[in-house]
Amino acid sequence: MRYSLFSLLGKTLSGHRSWPPLWRDAAPKPRYDVIIVGGGGHGLATAYYLASRYGVRDVAVLEKGWIGGGNVGRNTTIIRSNYLLPGNIPLYELSMQLWEGLEQDFNFNAMISQRGVLNLYHSDAQRDAYARRGNAMRIHGVDAELLDCDGVRKLYPFLNFDAARFPIKGGLLQPRGGTARHDAVAWGFARGASDHGADVVQNCEVTGISISDGRITGVETNRGAIAAKKVGIAVAGSSSRVAAMAGMRLPIESHVLQAFVSEGLKPVIPGVITFGAGHFYISQSDKGGLVFGGDIDGYNSYAQRGNLPTVEDVCEGGMALMPSIGRARMLRSWGGLVDMTMDGSPIIDRAPTDGLYLNAGWCYGGFKATPGSGLAFAHLIARDEPHAAATRLRLDRFARGDLIDEKGQGAQPNLH
Amino acid sequence: MRIPCPYCGPRDTAEFSYRGDATLSRPDASGDRAIDDVAMFAYVYLRDNPVGRHQEFWYHGSGCRSWLVVTRDTTSHDISDVRLATAERP
Numbered sequence: 413m414r415y416s417l418f419s420l421l422g423k424t425l426s427g428h429r430s431w432p433p434l435w436r437d438a439a440p441k442p443r444y445d446v447i448i449v450g451g452g453g454h455g456l457a458t459a460y461y462l463a464s465r466y467g468v469r470d471v472a473v474l475e476k477g478w479i480g481g482g483n484v485g486r487n488t489t490i491i492r493s494n495y496l497l498p499g500n501i502p503l504y505e506l507s508m509q510l511w512e513g514l515e516q517d518f519n520f521n522a523m524i525s526q527r528g529v530l531n532l533y534h535s536d537a538q539r540d541a542y543a544r545r546g547n548a549m550r551i552h553g554v555d556a557e558l559l560d561c562d563g564v565r566k567l568y569p570f571l572n573f574d575a576a577r578f579p580i581k582g583g584l585l586q587p588r589g590g591t592a593r594h595d596a597v598a599w600g601f602a603r604g605a606s607d608h609g610a611d612v613v614q615n616c617e618v619t620g621i622s623i624s625d626g627r628i629t630g631v632e633t634n635r636g637a638i639a640a641k642k643v644g645i646a647v648a649g650s651s652s653r654v655a656a657m658a659g660m661r662l663p664i665e666s667h668v669l670q671a672f673v674s675e676g677l678k679p680v681i682p683g684v685i686t687f688g689a690g691h692f693y694i695s696q697s698d699k700g701g702l703v704f705g706g707d708i709d710g711y712n713s714y715a716q717r718g719n720l721p722t723v724e725d726v727c728e729g730g731m732a733l734m735p736s737i738g739r740a741r742m743l744r745s746w747g748g749l750v751d752m753t754m755d756g757s758p759i760i761d762r763a764p765t766d767g768l769y770l771n772a773g774w775c776y777g778g779f780k781a782t783p784g785s786g787l788a789f790a791h792l793i794a795r796d797e798p799h800a801a802a803t804r805l806r807l808d809r810f811a812r813g814d815l816i817d818e819k820g821q822g823a824q825p826n827l828h
Numbered sequence: 829m830r831i832p833c834p835y836c837g838p839r840d841t842a843e844f845s846y847r848g849d850a851t852l853s854r855p856d857a858s859g860d861r862a863i864d865d866v867a868m869f870a871y872v873y874l875r876d877n878p879v880g881r882h883q884e885f886w887y888h889g890s891g892c893r894s895w896l897v898v899t900r901d902t903t904s905h906d907i908s909d910v911r912l913a914t915a916e917r918p
Contacts, residue, residue, distance in 0.1 A: 652877035663873040665848065666902070711846045714879045714902045719829045721842035754873045810873040811865075823872050826846055 415519050434599050435479075435606030440613050443639035444472045446793055447631055449618045449654060450647035451475025453484035453594075453779065454771055456601035456612070457786020458646060458793070460518065463608030465787070466794035471610040472640075473602075474633060476617040480598040483649060486716075486748035487779035488671050488705045490684050490695065492529040492589035493554050496545045499804035499816035500757055501552040504777075506801040507784025508554070508588060514783055520600030522592050523698065528683040529589030530559070530567065532733075534578045538688055542584040549586070557585045568685060571734050578689035578732060589684060591695050597782060621657040621768070628658075628767035644769040644793050646785075649749030650714075651772035658765055662772065663754040663810045665825040668713040668747040669705070669776050670722055674740040676700030685733070692729030694737075702740060704730060708750065708776065710826040718747045750776050756828030757816035760788050760798070761807040769793050770807060775828055829905050834912055835892040847885035849875055850897045850913070879903060885913065 413419060413432060423431055446462060448455045451473045462468040491511050493504035515522050533539045539558075546556035557563075560582045561573065573580045602612050613635075620632035621643065630639035647654045655662050677700050686693040694704040706726035709718045723745060730737050753759065753773035758781070763770045771789045774781060788799035798806075804816060821827040830838040855867035879902060886896045895913035900906065911917065 652875070653879060661870075661874040661876065663875070665875055665877050711841075711900075712848070712877065712882050712884065712902050713905070715905060719841060719905070721840065724842075811869045825848070 434603040435612050438472070438606070438611035438613050440472060440474070440616060440633065440635055440638050441611065443630070444611070445470040445640070446642045446644065447471075447638060447640040448473045448644045448646055449631065450645065451479050451602070451612060451614065452482045452646065452648070453598055453601065453782040454648065454774075454785045454789065455644075455646040456598060456605055457782050458644060458771070458789040459605040459610040459612070460601045460608065461787045461790035462794060463605055463610050466790055468790075468794050469609035471605070472638070473605065473610060473612050474616045474618055474631070474638075475612070475614045478614050479602050479612065480595050483748045483750070483778055484598045484782070485595055486671060486746055487594055488693065488695070488703050489591045489594045489697070489779065490529065490589070490693065491524070491592050491780045492586055492684075493780070494529060494531065494545065494549055494556065494584065494586045494589065496548050496818055497816050498552070500818065501549065501554060502801040503758075503784050503788060503805065504781060505552060505554050506787065507781045510783035510787060511592060512588070514600070518600045518604035520596060520603060522596040522600050524590065524592045525698075526588050526590040527695075528567075529586045529686070530564070530583045530683060531686045532564065532571075532580050532583040532688040534581055534689045536581070539581055546584050555586055555588050557587065559583045559585055567683070568681075570680075570736055571685070572732065575732060583688075591684065591697075594779060601782075601786070618654065618657070621654075623658060623765055626766055628765055642767045642769065642793055644771060644789060645763075646771040646789065648751045648772055648774045648778055651751045651770070655763070655770065655772070658763060658768055660763060664751045664773055665712050666714055666749050667708045667710070667752045667826060668715060668718045669708045669750050670718040670726070670745055670747045671703070671705040672723070672726065672745045673697070673704075673743050674702040674737070675743050677702065677740060687729050687733040690725070690729035690732065692726060692733060694730065694733075701743065702737060708752070708826060714749060716747045716749060750774065750778070752825035752828055754810055754823040754825060755815040755817040756819055756821065758785070758805055759807050760785065760792060760802045760805045762792070762796075763807070831886060831896070831898060831907060832910050833888050833891060833894070833896065834910060835894060836888065839888070839891055843888060843890035844886040845889050847887060850883040850885045851876070881908070883917075
């Protein structure tokens with residue numbers, strides 16, 4: 413059903429007892445045109461755009477657990493497109509533009525809030541680096557504003573401007589950046605995909621990928637074999653495991669990234685702030701909790717939980733940036749598995765097997781890319797050619813030396 | 829997570845730096861450019877990224893400054909073996 417003021421009024425009169433489930437809890441059919449492995453944000457977005465924009469409706473999304481249980485519900489909800497390199501900016505900006513019209517497009521309230529993302533700088537060298545990044549963004553049509561110290565003070569007077577070690581000299585602001593309610597993004601895409609005819613299948617773990625004469629024929633699952641003409645893998649965190657079923661080794665390590673939320677507070681932080689002298693980013697949810705995070709733990713991990721040194725490091729970053737949060741109690745923390753690639757940038761490409769497609773390597777930039785990644789992956793699967801915004805996110809770029817290394821760290825995944 | 833360093837005993841992971849997969853070995857040049865490019869690409873970029881037991885390099889920078897090979901389970905963080913990187917491996 414379509415949500416509107418009238419549907420709300422109608423259901424109000426009937427006591428809100430007849431709201432249908434958001435999406436059909438489908439059982440898998442024996443065959444599909446396209447199977448998407450992984451019912452996370454990217455997989456659901458891919459199915460949604462395949463069905464709504466490319467007319468491919470015979471699609472199944474196979475999810476091992478439940479919708480919203482993976483990274484799409486474990487991130488810090490930030491959306492932005494403040495990247496530096498030409499290989500990355502178009503995809504993230506495509507995503508940003510899709511975020512801006514997403515709620516009307518899929519008829520669901522994802523609480524998208526363009527409250528501005530501010531990256532602070534603390535030295536002259538860092539200011540120059542951010543000026544360069546801002547210029548790169550503006551060349552690509554992305555909004556960017558370089559603020560001096562007074563400019564930041566007007567926005568966030570409570571920051572620790574005169575700290576002896578890391579005084580705040582200014583910041584790079586992307587006013588269109590902000591936050592989105594991550595669960596609603598998953599639910600909205602699942603509902604949209606389901607309404608357009610795609611099957612969203614939960615509790616269905618892919619255990620094998622069937623290949624015959626170099627061509628994909630389907631997948632094996634814990635609920636039986638399912639045939640398919642094309643299979644897309646969108647299982648960031650576990651990409652190496654699933655790709656291994658098709659005989660691939662990937663330029664990826666799996667790492668754990670933690671996120672944190674404080675007890676609910678009255679409104680205190682209007683936008684998203686990132687600390688430039690450590691790795692710390694924070695925003696406040698509409699419910700009042702401060703949502704924050706920092707670096708990955710830094711070692712290969714398939715455990716959706718991290719260790720205490722990283723918790724301490726993140727909290728120290730927060731205290732250096734805005735000592736006032738020291739009075740707030742941390743309520744919860746959790747971890748999500750991320751695909752760390754060898755250059756810190758994602759992969760949306762065909763796999764060497766005909767009919768197999770790979771969407772992986774999102775490092776910790778996956779959530780903001782959800783709609784753009786879904787659209788680009790849907791385009792690749794439907795048309796068999798890369799989307800214009802994702803032409804350089806190729807699997808073979810490592811062998812060709814055409815890396816997209818935003819931080820210039822080289823092939824050391826835990827540093828990206 | 830603590831790593832039992834052969835010299836220093838069990839120490840907090842914050843004292844260590846991580847270098848990744850310890851099972852890779854740098855390929856020798858064969859002289860054939862095409863073969864060497866493929867071998868070097870695999871060495872630099874491709875990883876098994878296993879679920880479960882993982883042999884990995886850690887550097888005890890805030891301690892004895894030794895390079896260690898740690899065998900750790902990537903799902904439970906349990907460490908089953910630690911030895912100096914210069915020692916024989918199982």
